[in-house]
Amino acid sequence: MSESTALFDLTLSDEQRMNQDTMRRFASAELREQAREADEAGAMPGDFCQRSMELGLALMPIPEALGGAGVPRSPVSNVLNAEDLAHGDMGLALAALTPLAVVNTILDYGTEAQQEALLPRFCGEEFYPATIAFKEPRATFNPGKLETTARREGDGFVLNGRKTLVPLGVEAQLLLVIAELEGEGPAAFIVEGEVAGLERSASRNMGLRTVQVADLSFDNVALPASALLGDGTINLQRFIDLSRLGLCALGVGVSRAVLEYVTEYVNEREAFGEPISHRQSVAFMVADIAIELDAMRLMVWQAASRAERGEDFHKDAVMAQRFCADKAMEIGTNGVQLLGGHGFCREHPVEMWYRNLRAIAILDGVATV
Amino acid sequence: MKVLVAVKRVVDYNVKVRAKADGSDVDLNNVKMAINPFCEIAVEEAVRLKEAGVATEVVAVSIGDKSCQEQIRTALALGADRGIQVETEGSVEPLVVAKLLKGVVEKEQPQLVILGKQSIDGDNNQTGQMLGALTGMAQGTFASEVAVDGDKVNVTREIDGGLQTVGLNLPAIVTTDLRLNEPRYASLPNIMKAKKKPLDVFTPADLGVEVTSHLTTLKVEPPAERQAGIKVESVADLVDKLKNEAKVI
Numbered sequence: 001m002s003e004s005t006a007l008f009d010l011t012l013s014d015e016q017r018m019n020q021d022t023m024r025r026f027a028s029a030e031l032r033e034q035a036r037e038a039d040e041a042g043a044m045p046g047d048f049c050q051r052s053m054e055l056g057l058a059l060m061p062i063p064e065a066l067g068g069a070g071v072p073r074s075p076v077s078n079v080l081n082a083e084d085l086a087h088g089d090m091g092l093a094l095a096a097l098t099p100l101a102v103v104n105t106i107l108d109y110g111t112e113a114q115q116e117a118l119l120p121r122f123c124g125e126e127f128y129p130a131t132i133a134f135k136e137p138r139a140t141f142n143p144g145k146l147e148t149t150a151r152r153e154g155d156g157f158v159l160n161g162r163k164t165l166v167p168l169g170v171e172a173q174l175l176l177v178i179a180e181l182e183g184e185g186p187a188a189f190i191v192e193g194e195v196a197g198l199e200r201s202a203s204r205n206m207g208l209r210t211v212q213v214a215d216l217s218f219d220n221v222a223l224p225a226s227a228l229l230g231d232g233t234i235n236l237q238r239f240i241d242l243s244r245l246g247l248c249a250l251g252v253g254v255s256r257a258v259l260e261y262v263t264e265y266v267n268e269r270e271a272f273g274e275p276i277s278h279r280q281s282v283a284f285m286v287a288d289i290a291i292e293l294d295a296m297r298l299m300v301w302q303a304a305s306r307a308e309r310g311e312d313f314h315k316d317a318v319m320a321q322r323f324c325a326d327k328a329m330e331i332g333t334n335g336v337q338l339l340g341g342h343g344f345c346r347e348h349p350v351e352m353w354y355r356n357l358r359a360i361a362i363l364d365g366v367a368t369v
Numbered sequence: 370m371k372v373l374v375a376v377k378r379v380v381d382y383n384v385k386v387r388a389k390a391d392g393s394d395v396d397l398n399n400v401k402m403a404i405n406p407f408c409e410i411a412v413e414e415a416v417r418l419k420e421a422g423v424a425t426e427v428v429a430v431s432i433g434d435k436s437c438q439e440q441i442r443t444a445l446a447l448g449a450d451r452g453i454q455v456e457t458e459g460s461v462e463p464l465v466v467a468k469l470l471k472g473v474v475e476k477e478q479p480q481l482v483i484l485g486k487q488s489i490d491g492d493n494n495q496t497g498q499m500l501g502a503l504t505g506m507a508q509g510t511f512a513s514e515v516a517v518d519g520d521k522v523n524v525t526r527e528i529d530g531g532l533q534t535v536g537l538n539l540p541a542i543v544t545t546d547l548r549l550n551e552p553r554y555a556s557l558p559n560i561m562k563a564k565k566k567p568l569d570v571f572t573p574a575d576l577g578v579e580v581t582s583h584l585t586t587l588k589v590e591p592p593a594e595r596q597a598g599i600k601v602e603s604v605a606d607l608v609d610k611l612k613n614e615a616k617v618i
Contacts, residue, residue, distance in 0.1 A: 014439065018446060018560045021403070026554050056556035069558030081557075 010301065016077055023084035026055060031088025032257075038210040039352050044095055049127040052096040057081065058103045058122045066116060067123030073104060075242065075304040078369035079249035083297070086253025090356040091210030093250055094367060098167045101246065101368035102130040102176055105239065109188060109230035118190070121174065130174040133163035133216055134243075134365025143240055143364060148179040148218065150189060157181075157228065159189060159197075159221040167366055169214025170202050176229065177218070178239070178365065186236045188229035197221035207355035239368065241317035242307065246367025248300045248320050251328035251360040254353050255296065258335035259289045261350060265339055285334055292327045299323055304369060325361035332357035370517070370539075372415040372424045373479035375470060376408040376444050378437040379490040388589045395490070395589055404440040407485025409447070410545040413552040414515055415483050416448035423517045424481070426450050430473050432457055432466055438568060445563035446555035452568040453477075455576065462584045463491070467499035472576025474504055479540065481522065486511050486544040497544035507537035511546040 012020065030052070034045045060077075062068020078100070085093035099122055106118055121128045136147055148161025159179060166172075173193040181187040191198065197219045202212055263286055266277040276282045303316035332354035336343035343350050380386055380395070381403035389396045404412075418424035429444035430453040431437040441452035455469050474482060487494035501508035509515075509524025513532065516523045517539075525534045527546045555563075573580050601607045611618045 014442065015560055015564065018439075018443060018555060018563075019557055021443075022554045022557065022560070054554050054556055056558040059556075059558050060561075069561055071558070071561050 010298075012080070016080060019077060020080060020084060022055065023081050024087070026052075027085050027088030027093075031085060031092045035089035035092065035210060036346075036349065036352065038089070038092070040346075042204070042209045044092065044210055044212060048092060049095060049129065052092075053125075053127050055096065057096060058099040058128075060100075061107055062103060062119045062123060063115075066119045068119065073107065075245060075307040075369040076301065079245055079300050079304045082246050082249035082367060082369065083253040083256070083300075086250040087257050088253075089210055090250050090254050090353075090359070091208040093253065094167045094208065095211040097246065097367050098132070099128060099130050101132055101243065101366060102174065104242070104368045105132060105176055105188065106229070108239075109234055111230055114190065114226070114229065118174065128173065129168050129171045130176075131166055131168045131172040132176045132178070132243075132365055132368070133166045133169065134178045135163060135165045135363070137162055137164035137215065143236065146178065146180040146186060148177065149182055150179045150187065150223070151182045153222075155225045157189065157223040157225075159191070159218045159223055161218050163216040163218075164203065165205075165363055165366075166214045166216055167208075167211050169216055170200050170212045175216075178234070178236070181228075181232060184232065186234055187232045188234050189223055190227045190229055191218075191221065191223065195221055195223070205359075207352075207357070207359050209355075237314060240364060241303075241314055243365050243368045244317045244321040245300060245304050245307065246369045247360055247363055248296065248324035249304075249369070250367060251324045251357060252293065252297045252300060254357050255289070255293050255328055255331040258331050258350060258353050258357075259286070259293055261348075262286055262289070262335055262338045265342075282338065285338060289331050289334060292331065296320075296324045296327055307369070328357040328360045370418075370424050370480040371426045371428065371477065372418060373474065373477055373482045374408070374411045374415045374427060374429050374444065374449065375482070375484045375496070376412060376429055376431045376437075376440050377405040377485070377488045377490075378402050378431065378433055378440045379405045379488050382406055382489055388591050392588045392590055394586060402436070402439070404443050405485050405488040405490075407487060407489070407545050407547070408440075409443075409485075409552045410547070410549050411483040411485050411543075412444045412447050412449060413550045414512075414543075414545060415481075416553075417550065418481075418515075418517065419448065419450075428453060428477060428479065430455065430470065432461060432469050434458055441568055442560075442563050443555060445566045445568075446560045447553065448559070449566075451566055454568065454570045456570055456572055457580055460586075461580065462582060463493050463495035464499055464583065465578070465580050466496050467503055468578045469573055469576055469580075470496070470500050471503045472573075472578050473571075474500070474506075476576070481517070481539065482506070482542045483515075484542070484544050486546055497542055501542045504542070506540050506542050508542040508544070509535050509537050510544040512543050513546050513548045515543055515549065 059068045060071045061073040064070035150157045150159045175191040177189045177191050199217045200214050203215050266282050267275050269276050299320040303313045303320045306313035335350040336354050342348050381401040387396045415427040419427050427449040429441050429449040431441050432455045484497045511527045512524045513527045514525035520539050522537050522541050525532050
């Protein structure tokens, strides 16, 4: 937030406002416009990732010496960006933000040598597809108890297990795999795309159809010693919390899209000779969306602000995630409800937003801010 | 070659403007402001000239109160090298803008001045032409293509019924039409870099110009609401209505 001396000030800085302008224009022209067709096709528009390079998202926190912009990492700016991109389309927003999540995690934990080796890959002319594999495909998935394991063998490691809901998982040339290092705890491993023993398959999902989400399996994948990110320890809780904030912000963006769409609809749609917004049952529902949306956003900003200041933000992130996941789903379904039969049709985007908003409660370990 | 680009702060083109209740002006309260789209095209063209190695420096100038620095920063984020604000208060009519720009032109001595053909608030379409008259520089208005060739610039103009290409001796003035280019997005790293680029502030007195006004806005009112149309049953009906109700045939 701005460098105000006020006790409590939510005014955006000049730069944040300019970022917002860029994000909103990009989201409207490059995400919203393409979203329906990409959703129907179940694939990203071919040049989308390359177009997203124009924003320079991943470049921001990379040190200038490595080709980046060297701007101090800002979770607050990142949640603002995530909201505005998701207002265009949540799947494509995730595609644009995933390399940034990888960069952020490498900056958090990578050694100097790893940063020097990996980060320049994000600073070229071409989009560099990279992702984080965290979530595992089982009903009892517990982030604190990963079943993808790495064991030390010789100088290196052998990786085994399965991951799911990995954005850009099919095309990623670099993967950060979060796994349990046997006997030592959770760690992140740098896995190059062409490694032997890695299998990828595109998964077909209810929502997020505009970004290629993949299931990955690791069958005795041999990794060199240098694959272990940093000194081998990763603050799993902080990693999850930072990704929760990104996800929540995506939910805020989609929910804002719903609010704007239904507000216009209920004021135009007439029944019994007047706009349906004149019915209290309709007006109250729209008002609730507006109130809850503000609450969601403020909780995300509060948590992100604490993260940016280096304060403990675990409780704030958990509360934000719980609230945003619940309310995002409610707003999604109410968006469909408010349009009545039209809400169910694919001519209107609310059914697509409803399907995407279901993901807020399900994804984890992506969109790290 | 130095290129001077003028940028104006206007109501964002996505905003549905409203007249003030007393009809004195457009209501600007809590309205999102942005760089005039035609000016943005002008900045993009200048930056492309620089990227092509034709221009060596791009200077963005805006006229207005302190808030217009935001639009200068946007131009800097899009690739301009430095900014100039000429500080004025209230609305300034095209002739005064042209006089102030003439002052800036004399100070900066650019080879090329690129302006939007008009701003989307006043829709006057006068400033570029007035600047041409005041400075005596050649002008190419409504440009859809600009090609610098040695000490000349060829400007393809969008005119009624087709295109016209004029060759101008430099220094020259170009005003942009919509199809000249598609402006880029200000990338996040460039927005941060823009903060560090120089921005000078001048007063009209510094430029030897007195701000006077020859224009008074009498009234601002919204356009009449359109009436719903009707469907006619037959061609005969249509002809009848065109003849007797609309009285157009």
